[in-house]
Amino acid sequence: MEKPLFVVLGLLLLAPARPEPVTGAVIGLLAVAGGGYFTWKSLSPRNECNEKGRLDIKALQADLENRVFGQHLAKGITLRGLSGFLRNKNPRKALAMSFHGSTGTGKNYISQIIAQHLYPDGMKSRYVHQFVATLHFPHIQHLDTYKDQLQQWIRRNVTDCKRSVFIFDEVDKMHPGLIDAIKPYLDYYEHIGGVDYRKAIFIFLSNTAGEVISKLALDFWKAGKVREDIKLSDVEHQLSLSAFNKNNSGFWHSSLIDRHLIDLYVPFLPLEQQHVKMCIKREIMDRGIIVDVELISKVANDMTYYPKDEKVFSVKGCKVVSTKLNLYLLPTIMDRPRNLNIFSGFFNFVSWVFWGICSSISNFFHFVFWAIFSLFLNIFYIISWVFWGICSSISNFFNFVFWAISSLFLNIFYIISWVFWGICSSISNFFNLVF
Ligand SMILES: Nc1ncnc2c1ncn2[C@@H]1O[C@H](COP(=O)(O)OP(=O)(O)OP(=O)(O)O)[C@@H](O)[C@H]1O
Ligand SMILES: [Mg+2]
Numbered sequence: 257m258e259k260p261l262f263v264v265l266g267l268l269l270l271a272p273a274r275p276e277p278v279t280g281a282v283i284g285l286l287a288v289a290g291g292g293y294f295t296w297k298s299l300s301p302r303n304e305c306n307e308k309g310r311l312d313i314k315a316l317q318a319d320l321e322n323r324v325f326g327q328h329l330a331k332g333i334t335l336r337g338l339s340g341f342l343r344n345k346n347p348r349k350a351l352a353m354s355f356h357g358s359t360g361t362g363k364n365y366i367s368q369i370i371a372q373h374l375y376p377d378g379m380k381s382r383y384v385h386q387f388v389a390t391l392h393f394p395h396i397q398h399l400d401t402y403k404d405q406l407q408q409w410i411r412r413n414v415t416d417c418k419r420s421v422f423i424f425d426e427v428d429k430m431h432p433g434l435i436d437a438i439k440p441y442l443d444y445y446e447h448i449g450g451v452d453y454r455k456a457i458f459i460f461l462s463n464t465a466g467e468v469i470s471k472l473a474l475d476f477w478k479a480g481k482v483r484e485d486i487k488l489s490d491v492e493h494q495l496s497l498s499a500f501n502k503n504n505s506g507f508w509h510s511s512l513i514d515r516h517l518i519d520l521y522v523p524f525l526p527l528e529q530q531h532v533k534m535c536i537k538r539e540i541m542d543r544g545i546i547v548d549v550e551l552i553s554k555v556a557n558d559m560t561y562y563p564k565d566e567k568v569f570s571v572k573g574c575k576v577v578s579t580k581l582n583l584y585l586l587p588t589i590m591d592r593p594r595n596l597n598i599f600s601g602f603f604n605f606v607s608w609v610f611w612g613i614c615s616s617i618s619n620f621f622h623f624v625f626w627a628i629f630s631l632f633l634n635i636f637y638i639i640s641w642v643f644w645g646i647c648s649s650i651s652n653f654f655n656f657v658f659w660a661i662s663s664l665f666l667n668i669f670y671i672i673s674w675v676f677w678g679i680c681s682s683i684s685n686f687f688n689l690v691f
Pocket of ligand 2: 363364425461
């Protein structure tokens with residue numbers, strides 16, 4: 257709500273020190289347009305709850321195809337699961353998807369893309385909520401408080417918007433009691449305490465079963481089979497066998513699985529070097545840099561791959577691509593001093609630092625002075641205009657009254673003189689005629 261105020265204040269500051277009427281009008285128009293824009297933005301459909309579950313499936317599909325690499329299973333399952341759920345006007349339960357896979361394979365990435373297609377503001381939308389186990393629920397001794405807070409939070413948000421999206425990250429590190437606290441909202445109840453949770457979307461992210469999935473992908477690779485031939489049924493079996501029988505898995509303790517409250521198990525395959533290269537290319541393109549095949553190879557070769565001998569899969573998936581790319585882009589700037597004479601480089605550096613400090617200070621004072629000066633001048637300018645408006649209105653009023661009264665009197669005298677002239681000239685003409 258403060259934004260329009262800032263815009264108006266900003267425009268006031270930006271206004272020239274000696275404004276003219278035209279400039280004043282332009283600034284006024286800009287202020288009105290700015291205020292209007294922010295009002296429109298806060299009331300626009302962008303910020304509405306997407307209760308009807310509007311989703312451009314084709315656009316989501318295209319986005320997943322273009323941005324997510326090496327995850328044919330995850331893309332297919334989420335796309336079909338989500339579109340089926342949203343098409344159903346009266347779902348019997350909330351959608352619960354569980355994303356599994358090793359690090360950097362795109363679990364958060366796909367959930368962000370889904371969020372963005374449901375709500376244009378994506379993860380920043382007030383209807384998309386992310387919980388990170390180690391961040392939001394770090395202390396086991398506060399378990400009861402966390403449970404209450406979590407339940408209240410979900411209730412409040414679903415009351416506010418039925419199509420809320422809840423993303424639980426690092427769910428394998430979440431206390432089983434907390435997962436049980438969410439359980440009622442994933443179940444087949446029409447409502448709980450008057451709130452209907454069946455249109456909400458829950459996404460659970462974890463590294464659980466990452467090893468099993470990786471092993472399966474490696475077996476496929478060793479057998480010379482095409483990765484895209486891995487079917488959900490191949491992974492599902494493995495998931496049910498071992499993923500949830502681990503003592504350290506929150507799911508193991510939970511009755512989510514027993515009661516079949518998770519609708520979709522989504523496996524994320526480990527990424528090969530070819531996928532890492534695609535991630536690097538996408539990152540380069542996103543930064544608006546010219547794609548350089550050599551640079552892509554350098555960054556890709558700098559990643560670690562497993563197993564030790566075969567080096568098939570990236571240990572961190574595409575997770576550190578961005579950081580690695582920075583390391584390769586930075587030397588092109590930093591390399592230059594090495595070619596220079598050490599003294600000239602040093603003096604150059606000192607002079608740059610000095611220039612930086614001086615110009616910052618000078619700019620700061622200049623800005624402060626200019627801002628205060630122009631703010632005051634504009635305030636006086638506005639006051640003077642208002643004053644001028646009032647004075648000229650009063651003066652015009654008296655001018656008008658005086659003119660009206662004087663012209664009324666003048667006209668009366670004018671009429672009397674005409675009448676008098678008429679009478680006199682008639683009498684004179686009469687005597688003239690008689691004579
Ligand atoms: N399959 C993929 N296709 C394209 N980019 C990817 C893919 N996987 C990861 N990335 C890139 O790597 C970044 C990190 O991935 P993300 O956070 O989704 O990993 P994660 O699976 O959630 O890992 P973790 O288990 O460590 O949380 C993403 O922001 C994205 O840029
Ligand atoms: Mg993650």
